Amino acid sequence: MRRPELRWLLLLLALLSGPLPVLAQTRPEQPLRAGWYASEPQQYLRQGELTGLDIEMVRAIARRAGQDLRWTPMAYLPLLEEVAAGRMDLIPGIAATEARAARYALSRPYRHDTNVLIMRRGEAAALRFTDAAGLAAHLTGSARFRLGVRSGYSYFDAALDAFIANPPDPARVRAAGDDATNIRRLLAGEIDGFLAERLSVALAITAAGAGQAVEEQAMRHRIPLHLAFSRATTSAETLAAFDAAIASLRADGTLAAIGTHFRFPLLLSQTIDSAWFLSLQIIGVLAAALAGALAARQSGWSLFGAFVLAGVTATAGGVLRDLLVGRFPIGIARDPMFLILIFGTVIGFWAVAHLWALLRGRLILAFWVAQATVAMRRRQIDRWLFDTADALGLGASTVLGVAVAFGMRAEPFWLWGPLLGTITGAGGGILRDVLRGGGDIPNLKTGFYGEVALIWSLALSAYLMLRGAEIEIDEVVVVVIAAVAGAVATRLAAVAFRWRPPRLT
Known part of the structure; x- marks a missing residue:
């Protein structure tokens, strides 16, 4: 065989055999x-x-x-x-x-996991300890406190685990297979508190509908x-x-970021299920319904028209929000209480307005009432009441929209938090004005209205993103209240000083 042919043969053999070791080395x-x-x-x-x-x-x-x-x-x-x-x-x-x-x-x-002590609402403040060692000392020094635990769990504190393993009275420690059982026992008075992992028990409390009946004691035991x-x-x-x-x-x-994605919605659900947040929702619905009824009165609408405007003002933003993110059943359908509140607000406002009309000029007392009414109307009390109620409904609904964005885990939150907050906060008021004013919608032309919802939903979303996994439920309460108060104050200031939003021309 000639030498060039030999070289070509050797090259061919090298090409055929060369990849085999490479494949062996790169096999996943x-x-x-x-x-x-x-x-x-x-x-x-x-x-x-x-x-x-x-x-x-x-x-x-x-x-x-x-x-x-x-x-x-x-x-x-x-x-x-x-x-x-x-x-x-x-x-x-x-x-x-x-x-x-x-x-x-x-x-x-x-x-880290965080173990907490869950107790009946109103009883936790009496216990001053903040760690597992303090709980162990309290259990040792108190002959009354009955503790619920999870079967087979260690709580990774030597004194606490020793007490659980060998209590002075077996009735002082009661084991359960899950958090739901401990919640039932706590509410039935069979135990005085139970230890649980914070995230898991938040879900169990929400599932049991016990958010208003239980609370966390100050202890935080990180593992x-x-x-x-x-x-x-x-x-x-x-x-x-x-x-x-x-x-x-x-x-x-x-x-x-992953921790925040899973942790914060659970803490927020505890906030939403709490009595104070329900009060905030009720105030928001009442204020928005009153604003709708006042708007109907100013425009000369019928009683049925007042129901329509009040319902739209109080619920339309939330309905649009829930439809947008696929949240079913929609918020207004979850609890008929809010529709009853809207109906009651309109009926109550109608009754009071007609009572004034019946009394006016017919009794001596009515004369003074009528005089006071005229004086208040000169100071535009109707307009002041409307603006205050509208601002309160705007602030409460804005915060609720951001809360729903977190609860639905809408990503990216920097977009959906402000978007749902703005829709929920301003949507009802804008639709009310559409029905009432046809094409003339002050809140979209000269009123500083939707901008208030956008500003405060942006501020709240940004704060929650910055705090991330470190935020605590007590902090959530303060932040939510501050955001509502800020939105109300901003809207009232915009009305008082006649602020105007930026315009295209």
Whole structure:
């Protein structure tokens, strides 16, 4: 064979054989076998798709570490055994103990659980401690307090766990299989308080409709959580890659953003279910309905027309919001109380107005009443009352719209928070003016109205985004009230000083 032909033959053989070792080197590794156990909101199925606080965090960590995961559902205790035996590779959401550190390869912490003490509303303020050690001391010193716990759980405080394991009176500690059972026992007076993980119990309280009957005591017991890897199947390089990924995702805020996405709606649901927030909703509906009735009176509408304007003012923004985000049933259909309030407001306003008319000029007392009425009308009391009621309805509805955006987990929140807040706050008033004024709609032409809802929904959304996972429910209360008050004050100032929004021409 001639030498050039030999060279071509050798080159062909090299091309045929060369890729084989490269393919062997780049073959993807097998996915890690990750187990999950049902515990909403940490790990659960939504419409057949696995999600949750732990699931989304671990997925992000694995992606950053360059690993694929294959998830398998299993009960918590059997899953721990499977990982220890090497038949599964990892399990998320594990608190560290010396025994677990010896049995598993634990990653660095990727998030924290917070244990709280749930008590009947009005009873928590009497207990002054703020940590698990304080609770243990209170339990030791009090012969009356009956504590509810979860069966088989450790609360990772030596004194507290010791008391739970060996109470001086067995009736002082009562174990339950889930938070719902502890809630029922608390409301029935069988226990005085129970320990629970804060996010999970928020869901259970909402599901039980007990938001107005229970409250959190001031204790906050934070427990770092890790990924537990099988020592039999996990290399040091894999563990190091996950640790580096956790550090990286903490530094760039990814883990905090995931935590906010799941945590804040639950705290907000507790706020919305509370008595003070219901009072705020009622005030908002009453104020908006009164504004609609006053508008109907100013325009000479019938009683039926007053019902229409009051209903539109109080509910139209919320209906538009719920239709836009697919929230069913729509808010006004969830509780007939709000329709009853609207109906009652219009009837009450109609009755009072006609009572004035009947009394005027017929009695000596009525003369003075009529005189006072004329004087008040000269000072435009009707207009003042309308503007005040309209502003209060605007502020309360704006905040509620932002709350719904959070509760529906509308993303991106920087867009949907202000959008739903503006629609809910200003939508009813604008539609009222459409019905009342035809094409002449002051709130869209010269009135500083929708702009108030936009400004304060932007401010509230921005604050909530900045605070993120660190926000507490007490802080939510203050922020919501401040946003309502700010919106009301801004609207009244705009009316008093005749502010005008920017115009196209």
